[in-house]
Amino acid sequence: MSQEFDKSGYWKANLRLVGLCMTVWFIVSYGFGILLKDALNSFSLGGYPLGFWFATQGSIYVFVALIFFYAWRMNALDRQFGANED
């Protein structure tokens, strides 16, 4: 491997991004869907109690968005640090 780019800066930026995404991942599923479900159920989204909606629908939509967000940001990081494949 060539050393012409800032490997440790690239890795730190990646870890920050992973940390951010994992935090959101935890909040929507374990937070909204499980631990805070009862509190959120006093609100509703259409006919869904909100906590129930997060557990059965919302968390899954957020997971999908998170993966694409991560891929998009990482591709940008790859280019910024010159770590990309081509």
Next chain:
Amino acid sequence: MDLQTLTYIVVGFTFALYIGIAIYCRAGSTGEFYVAGTGVHPVANGMATAADWMSAASFISMAGLIAFLGYDASVYLMGWTGGYVLLALLLAPYLRKFGKFTVPEFIGDRYYSKAARLVAVICLIVASITYVIGQMKGVGVAFGRFLEVDYDIGVYVGMSIVFIYAVLGGMKGITYTQIAQYCVLIFAYTVPAIFISLNLTDNPLPQLGLGGMMADGSGLSMLDKLDQTVTDLGFAAFTEQKGTTLNIFLLTASLMIGTAGLPHVIVRFFTVPRVSDARTSAGWALVFIAILYTTAPAVGGMARLNLMDTIQTGEVGDPAGNLAYEERPQWFRNWEATGLLEFEDKNGDGRIQYYNDANPDFAATAAAAGWKGNEMVKVDRDIMVLANPEIAKLPNWVIALVAAGGLAAALSTAAGLLLAISSAISHDLLKGMIAPQISEKQELMASRIAMAGAIGVAGYLGLNPPGFAAQTVALAFGLAASSLFPALMMGIFSKRVNRGGAIAGMLTGLLSTLLYIFWFKGWFFIPGTEMLANTPDNWFFGISPEAFGAVGALLNFAVAIAVSRASDAPPVEIQDLVEDIRVPRGAAAAVDH
């Protein structure tokens, strides 16, 4: 045309399609056999991953679980999708960069140890074999119910189809067949759901229908109506939590970590051309999975409502409010014939009472109405998806489609698992340990023989299901979560974890999880050998055996880090390897051995 002829035509057509694809996509090299020559487009790979992942359990059992467990079944929805976030962020791109063929190969190289590789191979084979038994059973059941052939013949037909396209095509054939299978299964799953959602709520999107208003003019929302219908008969409300929060939390975590650690899923991300493709491909996989998973709550909830309304046709307590047994619909009779639905006229009134007779608060209401116990003595959860189109009075071609969809789900998962097993045997055991000198051609032949052998073993176990077949999900996910996932993740994110730490960690996770599962389910699942009855009162802190994988994973992390800290850092070339897999650049060159 009658249902059976129609089902034969639909299922026959899909099988012909799978075989045609297999002949078109033969594998010519080990690279094509193990990882489809790393030439699969990320969207196509996402679709294949979705079919690989969604098994008979996702297609048939999950909506049934939701129907009867309500909110508590959301652990499966979150657990089996949230794992893809872990995969996409923590494993897939780095393992693709590593650029080899199997999961044990990474563990063996990263921890510079054949012993570590062997532990990984054992976990992989045990997890995959247990998992594949369920698929073979699913194939047999689907054939038995829809084509009215023997269970055994169903298993043989399933084995032959998988044999043709998996042995011939390897990962390449499997990938393109899985894409076709995804299309069949998702169509078969969503079409009945759309019809049922339209019937009940006038909304064609089941995801919105479940949160919509009832179309019957009652002015109630779908979920309120469902909660009311079930609580009127003494059952717990659909949206209410029944289990303990700790267990729901840990079960979700175990399923997520287990999903990310299952080798047959991970290896799918070795097939895409570039590291950045591995990232987006995980996203596409989850999109295709989410279409089914977000539909499942509606399928489960609406099936439950339709079932209750079919039996309790009027007011609770009014003798005429219960369906007369003689007037039961045709689907009821069909499923009675399979033994999965059973009725017993306990109070001899010729009508069906379906209520929760274990609920003390409801006993007075039941006694006043002259009810003498729940008369639906058996309602198998697995029939909900299969019976759903019949319960909702949908046309025959929809029912035929559901049969083909169930088979597609079972076959696509079985093929993925069989590939993981055969490559672990030919690549990790044979080429990696026993006979490193064999040529590529010999290895390719060995992998085909291993695949044929694995199909034989899976078929044998499908024909003679061991008593523990139903328990295997806990085992497969437990092993993947407690042993494989932590080793893979630490291998990427830590340069400090060394050989001794990884082996100690994997064994700790593996053995603690096995011990906990066997403690409550019997040693090697032999009935009568369990140390404590498998009830929530006996569980350690109320943690069910299925939910223990997350604890095993934590133990694995803790032991691996502690042992590594107390011993020398890994050699410099291993630290360089870790540095290298963290950066996408140079991935294309890494493919060749």
